[in-house]
Amino acid sequence: MPSERAADAPRWAPSVIGVLEILGAVGVILPALIHVAPGLVPVAATGLALVMAGAVALHLRRREYPALAPSGILLVLAVVVAWGRFGPYGF
Template sequence: MKIVLWVIAALLAAAFLFSGLFKLALSREKYIAAQDWAAGSPRWAPDVIGALEVLGAIGVVLPAVVNIAPVLVPLAAAGLALVMIGAVAMHLRRGEYSALAPSGVLLILAAIVTWGRFGPYSF
């Protein structure tokens, strides 16, 4: 199970690193063209969410790899789960049901890592 948690954490890190850097790299206008939810959000929202995703991606893997404060891994996974709860709620509110699958899968994976690293498979 520890290997499964490592694989899930690596997948989470890759997905959130890509998503976060995408939000941070594009200008607001280009990001709105790609993701229309940002048009109705505060100006700062994509940047803050992108920064949280990048930090979560780093936090879900790096502390365990370098064996410095590995308790941060489940905390980062819990933070990513909270971000995805917000994403699921937003997609439901906007009626974007096709976007629920990726958000839901990432939410479930983050919850699994949180459970596993806080619980029976902690470092």
């Protein structure tokens, strides 16, 4: 049963968003950790940044200001990783 905050979203949306967040986190960490396809790290970070940007927009629209901090921090971290890996001096 979805939470009351997710009541106005489609029934499948919270589950899909959760799966996307988990896949994004795994995609940012795992390729670099096991040195297999490290080029996927910035792609996963970009996707995770898009999901987090949507979360920030949703929390702003609903005026859920306390929930902005975790989403905003994850957004900034994902953007830094994507920029750092796509940039001319990728780490």
